[in-house]
Amino acid sequence: MLGLLIHVFLLSDVVSACPEDLNPLSLDPPMVVEQFGREYMVNCTSKTNDHEGMYWYDETGNSDLENERNFLAKSVSLSNWNVTATCKIKLKSSLECSRDVEITVYKNPDVVTLHPINPENTMVEGKQYELLCDIASVAPVRNLSVTWYKDEQIVKTSYFTNTTKIPLNVSSILPVTMSRGKNEVKFRCEAQLDFKDQSPVSSDIIKVFMHYAPEFNNKTSDVLNVQEGANVTLNCEADGNPAPVYYWNSGEGMATYNLTIAKVHADVTYNCTAANSLGIITKEIHVNVMKTLTTPTAVMTTPDASAPKEDLCPITLTPDTLVVRFGDSARVNCSTLTPEFGMGWEAVIGGTPITDSSFVTWEVEKLEIWKPEPLCFINLNHTQCTVKPAIIVYKLPDSVSVSAVVPGPMVEGNEYQLRCDIFNVAPRQNVTVKWYQGSENVAIHTFNDTMNNSSPLGNVSHTWKLMAGRDNHGKHFTCKAELYLGPQGPKPIPTVTSDSYTAVVYYKPVRGACQSHFAGVERNFSVNMLSCQVDGNPAPTIYWSYQGKQINASEPLTRSQSGIYTAEMKNHLGSINTSVDITVEYGPIFTCNDYYEVEENDEPQRVMCEAQGIPTPNITWFKGGQKMGSLVHWTKGDSGKYLLEASNKHGTVNHTLHLNVSYAPTFKQQNEKMGMKEISMGGNVTFECHAEGNPAPEIHWHFTHADNVFVTTWGSHMTITIREATSTNAGDYICVATNKVGNATRSFTLKIQGEISEWWKFPLIVLIIISILIIIIVIIIVLYKKSKKYGQYSFINANNGQLIPLNGMSTGNKV
Template sequence: MEAPAAITTLEPSTPRSCPLVLTPAKIVVRFGDPASVNCSTSATGFSQIGWEAISGGTVSDGTVIAWTVEKVEDWNTKPLCYINVNDGLCSTMLDITLYKTPDSVSVSPLDQGPMVEGAEYRLKCDITNVAPVQQLKLTWYRGSETVHTEMFNDTRKTPVNVSSTLKVTPERDHNGVLFRCEAELHLGLNGSELVPNVTSSPYMAVVHYKPRVKTCSRRYAGVEHKFSIDRLPCEVDGNPPPTIQWYHEDELINASEPLHRTQSGEYTAEIINSLGSSNFSVLITIEYGPSFTCAGNLEVVEDDTFQCEADGVPKPLVTWFKGDRREEVAAPQRWTKNDHGKYSLQAINTHGQATHELHVVVLYGPVFNGLDSAEVTVILGEDVTFNCSADGNPTPEIEWSYSPKANIGKNI
């Protein structure tokens, strides 16, 4: 049965005035896919029920009629179900949304050259051939973080090309971060569940920034002849990658040359790239194993404080042993005549040990041991002998003095 000519002028009636039910009441269809909707009525006494559409128009004298299309290929289609009742025609229009996912979503830079820390930079997201654009939501991501969302006001139903610009002020931590944009059609209940999002390929940010030191100890100890400045566990950062120059006492040095004990001190690094430079300093201590600098034979004066010290960094622990039996003794603080003799010294630190043989001679002034007797009885005309001794180093010389008497001769 063909639809009457008057149908072409139908306008949709209000739901209350027209006893028609569409199942489903709303549909979301991808352009080019099939579609099917039933129109039914509970009214009696009507002559016919039918569909008016650019494609798929049908008429029936039953209570249910289907609008079925193998391919929906008209962006302006407005399927209308109508019924011819006793008091005239009434109708209802199908709520249909046709969509098309983008052919492509891509990110590209709008500004030439790399990003520079602190300077504004623009990225563009292009979305091609998408519909309906007014239901498109675009989301920008930096890594996994959402940085911008955008909706579009274009009311066209046919596919269009749209773009979005993202302004970024990059930081050094953004170097190597992936930017991407994602297109999502918000088609309402059920529709969004069927439509996949389309995401661009990632755009890797290359951010240039001034150099800096990330990690470096302000003090460091290295071992003599094994440590060089370029072995410092320091990490510097910069893009483009910076060069490093080291200075000691304002002189440029070869950072790969091993240092020796006289080169402890402050070293300054200058890190440079095309965007600038920065400096940092490290106090270097060169450590080395112990050694003795004092002679093997020493003469000291009694009560002297001279010590036989061991050189080394860190400061060595020195142990004194005396005599052939190597009896451990405390290092003399003030030398006495009883401290003379042979010593063996042992020095130890974290980098090794050293030994030193030492023979000490203690010099001290003479000390009288006394006379055999302070008083002597003599017989006139006979000899008398007085014994006197003294101790000292060097061996002291003893001199006698007396007061002459007329009746005493001398034989000293």
């Protein structure tokens, strides 16, 4: 039994469904893809006119049923993420068919930000890291793709399966494993909706620096054979990032990978160590000296402990302080006035042999050690004195970058930190960091008292605290690394500026304002067309309410919907409300009848034919094509056909009405001789009664009927004709005309000449009346007296058995 019921239910559902081959509807366009907040027009057409009605259905309900058209247009407002629109048609066979508009509402991302999940911008070789691409407030995410770029080459594309229609915040992760070969790599991510003509939204570029331990390049062999007394340069160049620091012979001095030895006389072994923060490697280089037949005659004297102080040493250095960029050439002149036993330069690189000249130059074509510390010496009588120039070797940063310590959008009222990373700079203690918001300098920090490490080359960082506020949203923050190297330093001061960091600050809606009063045109205006200014991030969504109920803001308003509307402007951090007084204007429309009936002398206001409309329409009356002026009262001549024209700024309409002015009857003939008519006995006479009125009056005659009196009626005209008049025809003839407004009376008196005078009739009538009155009085008296013989008596028995009445005064004690 249950299976049978299920089968019947399924069959009934099949019958009610609309087969595709019977569906006469088509949509243009069938699919809508548009940005949130806009409007789109969709046309629905039926192939047949044989139907019982077409209508649109959406989330707010049904539109009016149209049964005389095969075309319906609808303006679809995309201010609702779940907007729908369905065109429906009722066919004659009680079958209903429909077509759904495929609607996709989209919103491009507010912002796309890229940052490492590990807050460091440096990566170590062989270790996996993750970069995070955050896409804020995008919809629908199922149509979103995120493309990753490494040095502008696509390395990954991400897609999303979430079918939610409302805007979401989503993220994509890129795993990164770096290998040596390139110390700096640029990454960015790009978010794009896969709709036509949509431009991608790209993040800022971040630079990732690859760090790896040193590794020797083996540009020189481990064993060198040189002639005795010759100069030799040793090389232990290593590849590493950060750039390795080199130590020769167990840390005796710090140099680059090149070490120049002047006048080698004996075999020697040097140890070269290359080190950075990720590793240390060491290499031995053996120098074998090949003896020659002759030896140099020059002998270097050894200074004793009593060597004079530098300020007494007769040596002049030019310049005495040298600031040189790492890798550039360097030159210092050393001169004296007393070159008695020779002078020269002792240096790890750029040293010179003893010379009898009074002028000797320390010169390096490419200075690649951080602390060269050359000494200019002069041999005096049994002593040697030296002077060392002050040499500052500097290097501009490889890069300067700004990032948030905590990645992602900021929230107003919370404190955040921005970090400025300066990579591979020397000397670090000479770095000054300057923070800028736009072009405004907001903070300065120097490192001169914070560097305890003896190595001048390295990375430095500084964090700056920011109290996030709405004024910071969208602002660009940069940091500048300046190297102040003293008065002898380069001018202008060497400076490297970071790329800008764009702050994304979320804050609740504020300053929500719409027009306080607005007038829109009926069916052409909806509340989502109002210009409302609201500041908030993420961008607030506006929800409209009317009379305490939330409404579809895209639905056109009608004349009955004027009033106060409330807008709630809301994001996930808060909401604010504002109100708008909306007046829905519309063109004139007459709300009156086609026919009116008034009475004469009524005021024109009695014709209640008004036109509704906002603004209030002006009404003009026309009769017979002529414009009418103002009226005080209606008159009987005002009946007729009128054209009424009502107009305001939204249009003009006409209305035709018929006016019927009712009035009481009036007689057309004039009474003559005060209504008296005298004829001879046997003569003929006619009395006419002709009255007019609206409505047409009814006429009645009041007279003494006789055989020779004839009544004739046509329309509102009634006559009495008396033929061969006799004395009995004499008397009054009264004509009464009546309609619903009133009545009128006209009387005639007919006198017959030659009849007997009847003056005596009046006294006779009086005498008869008096006689009747006397008779009535006599009868009353007789009846009264007779009634006195009857009454209530008391009786007593006589001795003879008879009853004897007592008189009225008897007490009953006497017989």
